Amino acid sequence: MPMKQIRGLWWIPATNLEIFAGAVTVGSLLGIAVRGSDVMTWVFTLLLLCAGVTAIVQQTLP
Amino acid sequence: MYRNQAGRSWISKAVVFSLSSSLAGIATGALLGAAGSLLSIQFRVASASLLAVVAIALGAFEFSGYHVRPLECNRETPQRWVHMGPLRWALQNGLALGCGATSRIGFWLWYAIPIGAFLTGAVEIGAAIYGTYGVVRGMAVWVIILGLSRHVTDDISLWLIGCAEAARTLAAGQLTILGIAVVIMIGL
Numbered sequence: 001m002p003m004k005q006i007r008g009l010w011w012i013p014a015t016n017l018e019i020f021a022g023a024v025t026v027g028s029l030l031g032i033a034v035r036g037s038d039v040m041t042w043v044f045t046l047l048l049l050c051a052g053v054t055a056i057v058q059q060t061l062p
Numbered sequence: 063m064y065r066n067q068a069g070r071s072w073i074s075k076a077v078v079f080s081l082s083s084s085l086a087g088i089a090t091g092a093l094l095g096a097a098g099s100l101l102s103i104q105f106r107v108a109s110a111s112l113l114a115v116v117a118i119a120l121g122a123f124e125f126s127g128y129h130v131r132p133l134e135c136n137r138e139t140p141q142r143w144v145h146m147g148p149l150r151w152a153l154q155n156g157l158a159l160g161c162g163a164t165s166r167i168g169f170w171l172w173y174a175i176p177i178g179a180f181l182t183g184a185v186e187i188g189a190a191i192y193g194t195y196g197v198v199r200g201m202a203v204w205v206i207i208l209g210l211s212r213h214v215t216d217d218i219s220l221w222l223i224g225c226a227e228a229a230r231t232l233a234a235g236q237l238t239i240l241g242i243a244v245v246i247m248i249g250l
Contacts, residue, residue: 030194043247046240047178047191053236054171055198057229060222061168 023052075152076207080200082156087196088189090161094179095188106181107248113177114244120170121238124230134167160196171233174240 027049098106123130139158143151158164162172175195179188209218 030190040247043243044182044187044191046243047174047182048194050171050174050178050236050240051191051195052198053232054169054175055195055202057169057171057233058162058167058199059202060226060229061166062223 023049023056027052071148072207075148076203078149078152079156079203080197082153083160083200084193084197086157086160087199088193090176090196091179091188091190091192092185093188094176094192095182095185098180098183098188099185101183103183106183110181110244111248113181114241114248117170117174117237117241118245121234121236121241124170124234125238129230130170132167132170132172135164136166139165156200159199162195162199169230169233171237171240174237 027045030045030048120130139155143154146154163176167173175192179191182188182191206218
């Protein structure tokens, strides 16, 4: 997939793995910030992650 | 056309779109969370366990190349909204897409959002889950505007459609992981 860096100013995740890793990181931080770090946190985190991923993948809909 | 008129117009439309999309997500999630709180925790846990198994099965089907069409209103937002003025068009589009249910859904993963917000049974958690969807969907317009302004590609919509297969794989993987996590959590 193309276009990782555009004129050195900003960066687009170029592979699925990078998108996934970025979303996991953001989702984990949000989850821990809101709920602490118990078991429920991780499901909440995954749900946040699902929400973010869904909104991103839906951009590919025609 | 006056100088910079087009630029200001796009920016104001994008701001309205992003804000209305975020608001729609937060409000819908809060309502679903409140509705879920009316049900007993036992019912919600039992529902979550059944739906987790369904999520694993659907994710596995999609992952292995069998596309199971989601239940959806397979349509775009109404074209007539374009004639209602730029800001009202942006507002209505934002509200519709931030909620997501009334237009094309495309991915089974979408159902994790309303169901998750509902089954958590808490207004603030429901708002956080669905709000994340609304915010991210609303912010996508800025990525597209930035991409266009920096000439990332000649036709960004074609490029996005070209990523559809990768998106399907990503969504299927995410759905499977969510299903497994819920099964593990309920088993603990």
